[in-house]
Amino acid sequence: MAPNIDHYNRRISYLRVSVTDRCNLRCIYCLPVKDLKLLDHAEILSYEEILDVIIAGTECGIRKVRLTGGEPLVRRNFVRFVASVCRIPELEDVSITTNGVLLKERAKEIFDAGVHRINISLDTLNRLKYAKITGYNCFDEVWEGLQEAEVVGFSPIKINVVAIRGVNDDEFHQLAELSVKKPYHVRFIEYMSIGHDSKWKHEKYISSDEIKSKLEAIGPLHKIQRATHDGPAERYRFESAKGEIGFISALSHHFCPSCNRMRLTADGKLRPCLFADNEVDAKTPLRNKCTQQDLKELFREAIARKPRQHHVRMPDGGECLRPMYAIGG
Numbered sequence: 001m002a003p004n005i006d007h008y009n010r011r012i013s014y015l016r017v018s019v020t021d022r023c024n025l026r027c028i029y030c031l032p033v034k035d036l037k038l039l040d041h042a043e044i045l046s047y048e049e050i051l052d053v054i055i056a057g058t059e060c061g062i063r064k065v066r067l068t069g070g071e072p073l074v075r076r077n078f079v080r081f082v083a084s085v086c087r088i089p090e091l092e093d094v095s096i097t098t099n100g101v102l103l104k105e106r107a108k109e110i111f112d113a114g115v116h117r118i119n120i121s122l123d124t125l126n127r128l129k130y131a132k133i134t135g136y137n138c139f140d141e142v143w144e145g146l147q148e149a150e151v152v153g154f155s156p157i158k159i160n161v162v163a164i165r166g167v168n169d170d171e172f173h174q175l176a177e178l179s180v181k182k183p184y185h186v187r188f189i190e191y192m193s194i195g196h197d198s199k200w201k202h203e204k205y206i207s208s209d210e211i212k213s214k215l216e217a218i219g220p221l222h223k224i225q226r227a228t229h230d231g232p233a234e235r236y237r238f239e240s241a242k243g244e245i246g247f248i249s250a251l252s253h254h255f256c257p258s259c260n261r262m263r264l265t266a267d268g269k270l271r272p273c274l275f276a277d278n279e280v281d282a283k284t285p286l287r288n289k290c291t292q293q294d295l296k297e298l299f300r301e302a303i304a305r306k307p308r309q310h311h312v313r314m315p316d317g318g319e320c321l322r323p324m325y326a327i328g329g
């Protein structure tokens with residue numbers, strides 16, 4: 001059997017790497033209500049260690065990497081690290097997920113380092129609401145970062161919108177309309193309960209189906225066929241739109257049967273599923289000077305631990321122990 005095929009015949013080719021658990025925002029749905037526990041710096045993998053894990057991953061069939069956080073752009077020398085990742089010949093695709101706050105200054109360097117696809121988290125187009133959701137008055141920085149990403153040539157630019165009833169559901173039309181005139185992919189993400197102190201409540205959850213029917217008031221949404229490296233988003237397009245609409249429905253439609261991903265947390269754990277805490281520790285072996293062969297074995301073990309599906313169900317929303325900023329969004 002190929003080293004990257006799991007017990008359920010899924011080919012694991014996508015690694016999401018959290019380079020830090022630090023973030024310059026405090027989004028209501030991501031950070032715990034009390035006791036934000038950050039990792040000691042010594043617990044966080046060095047860039048060299050992360051590169052070793054990624055390379056072992058490529059030897060097991062990883063072809064696509066996404067760099068995330070926390071907020072990846074807050075880590076020192078991130079751009080230099082990005083360039084090293086982009087030089088790994090087996091990787092067909094390297095992308096990043098950012099909150100966009102520091103993007104304006106870094107967009108060009110990141111693009112030149114070899115990353116051409118970017119996801120930016122933006123849940124509202126309203127400055128005040130942005131500050132309420134994220135804790136910081138940074139809407140303008142993010143908006144300018146987004147424009148700069150377009151100018152330097154990122155494509156596609158995906159905008160991640162976490163859909164929360166009573167918070168941004170009055171703006172879905174406006175957000176979706178961004179995909180008409182601009183080549184942006186606006187993706188609505190179902191609000192998930194993640195981390196110990198999540199404020200998740202059933203009343204705040206909105207299913208993708210509900211969002212989709214709201215958006216259909218703007219005009220018909222045409223389905224786009226999925227491509228090989230597609231993530232879990234269901235893709236649509238408004239008539240003659242430059243961009244797309246996506247729905248990421250972790251709770252209402254399980255995409256587990258087509259899951260192709262593995263995660264590496266900032267503290268060096270290979271995490272087989274976003275919603276499961278059965279991680280494989282790579283940090284201890286790395287610090288004990290393990291070989292690339294050992295790392296490959298750890299990868300195989302993590303792939304073998306991938307559950308058939310997560311058990312997060314409505315209406316309780318489910319729980320996993322680590323919050324998003326610690327797992328990597």
Ligand code: 5AD
Nearest residue numbers: 029030121160162190191192324329
């Ligand atoms: N539910 C849904 N999406 C979340 N994200 C962070 N926490 C949650 C949650 N509880 C999203 C962010 C970002 C991506 C990295 O993960 O909005 O777009």
Ligand code: SF4
Nearest residue numbers: 023025027030070099
């Ligand atoms: Fe930071 Fe992203 Fe979490 Fe918001 S969702 S606090 S931007 S890590």
